[in-house]
Amino acid sequence: MDAQDQNWDDYRLFLAVAQAGSLSGAARLLGVTHSTVFRRLAAFEDRLGVRLFERLPSGYVLTAAGEAMEVATTRIDDEISGIRRQIVGQDHRLSGQIRITTTDMLAIGLLPPYLVAFRREWPGIGVELLVSDMRLDLMRREADIALRLGNPLQETLVGRRVGRLAFAVYAARGVQVGEDLIAQDWIGFGSAHAPLRQALKDWLPDLRPQFRTNSISAAVAAARAGIGLAALPCAIADPDPQLVRIAPFPDNFGLDLWLLTHEDLRHTARIRAFVDFMTEVLAAKADLLEGR
Template identity: 70%
Template sequence: MDAQSQDWNDLRLFLAVARAGTLSGAARALGINHSTVFRRITAFEERLGVRLFDRLPNGYVLTAPGEEMRDTVARIEEEIAAMALKVTGQDQRPSGTIRITATDMLAVGVLPPHLAAFRAEWPRIELELLVSDSVLDLARREADVALRVGNPVQDTLVGRRVGRLAFAVYASAELLAREAGDPERGDWVGYGSSHGPLSRNLARWWPGMRQVCRTNSITAAVAAAKAGMGLAALPCAIADREADLIRLAPFPEDFGLDLWLLTHEDLRQTARIRAFLDFITGALAAEADLLEGRAPRRGTGGTAAAEG
């Protein structure tokens, strides 16, 4: 049986193993189990009569024929994705599904009320929210729309700056009852090497800060701060809604992260995508005071006198 008669699913499986270098990595990417990948890739090689991978202790390494097939299949995948984008972009019906990707911070702390309001206005459009700190590839249709911090440079994407997240120092009433809440000497919930710009500025502003807990998740930092584990640098739009948190102090310098709403250029005129982009842009613009830390506190914790 020659390569032309192979099922596209076999080629996708082959490409996943080639990219991941392991069966387990390919299984995670495809949402199937390890044994299924092993069985199908072995059967695929047998049908072709060609060994595509060398099985090494540290993973699967492409043979010369495998490398040639990888390049060909990758080009086919790109062409299929491009064709799907163009076809989808011609769909002018305000219905169907929109796949949205965002980090946990935005998916939990910012988007939910706006997604609910959008669904109320556009009941024929279904939403799928993909929560991931990794950057999903919009060109390969891993998602249709992304709400991201920062504007990635990618020629095929179009985007709008839809807001700016301001940050401040927050603490729980419980923590402030047992210590002064001094940013220079107090316990902190930090971010380690993650959230680079924020971490670097915190270390520069308060070089004596003592990080008793580190996390790569803003959402986890909110929970830890509410539990009284330490001070935390948090987005005002999220922390100001928490009754258990007190805004202790502003940052010594202006600091904020731009929010960008992105989609692929071939999708932006699709009716459901255009409706979503316009709706979320307007909703976040209406929340500019909250996002930038100027809105009145919604929680009962208040603002500490230290902020002034």
């Protein structure tokens, strides 16, 4: 069968495997099962009559044929994504669906009440929340809007700084905490939270956490359970009746909150409505976000 007769979804699946380097990673990107990716990739290679990947213990590696296909397919996918963005960007309706991506910390600890308020304000706009520590590609419309920490601006994206998230040290209410913070049990973080890890290291260089997690939400739960002290966002920990603030960070450590979208979508009515709404409500909560 000629390649032009293939379903474009097969090429997108191929790109997902090439990007992730594994079937499980591609499955997460596409929102399907591992077995679905395995079956469809095998059938795709059979129809093309060429092997696109070498199956190695370390993962799926492109063959020479696969590398050539990746270059061509990526170019076409970028063009298709650009056309879609331009079409959506002409949409002036205050209705339809928007896809928002953010981390579990913000999705669980910060956003829910504001999403409820947004839905009351704009009942015609549906919201899909994609929770991932992986940065979904706004250029390919894996999401329409991203709420991210730090300063993540990049070419072709436009954004607004909508607040600053302050951090402090917290413990479970009722736990006795001595003056020597180093002597306490601590909850540490993985590489996904590099700025926070570095701030802790600069402040307490001899700190050796007894428990680690790659999730702020998991750290909140662990701190509630009394596993140890944790550096947590004030906006999430201060309202929690099971937690008490133990100490501030030196130098008022915090991370900026950014709302991002692709420049082609900035004038889409439903996306602009969400960005404007979130900018306003988060500005009104500046004291909470900044730990005051």
